[in-house]
Amino acid sequence: MTHRRLTLRRCQNGFEALSKASLQAKAQVWIDGNRVAIGRDDPTGVYNLLESLKPHMIQLMEVYPSVATIPAEFLVDACAVIVVLTKRD
Numbered sequence: 350m351t352h353r354r355l356t357l358r359r360c361q362n363g364f365e366a367l368s369k370a371s372l373q374a375k376a377q378v379w380i381d382g383n384r385v386a387i388g389r390d391d392p393t394g395v396y397n398l399l400e401s402l403k404p405h406m407i408q409l410m411e412v413y414p415s416v417a418t419i420p421a422e423f424l425v426d427a428c429a430v431i432v433v434l435t436k437r438d
Contacts, residue, residue: 411431
């Protein structure tokens with residue numbers, strides 16, 4: 350089985366200079382309007398969360414790859430944002 354990974358390079362580069370972990374931005378995932386907490390110490394958290402969503406469950410997915418493109422309602426401690434809306438039965 351081949352796994353395809355999303356790489357958000359803007360989240361990986363440039364943050365080494367920040368000394369406090371609480372100041373480091375990270376990729377955020379929002380599902381149905383709710384921010385999903387992902388631990389800072391788990392770089393695979395975003396991947397694991399997205400892999401848990403089955404394609405038939407997703408109605409819409411938006412990826413905002415940089416701070417300049419993130420809408421204000423999702424701009425909370427993030428260097429990139431993935432927004433997922435799931436289908437309603």
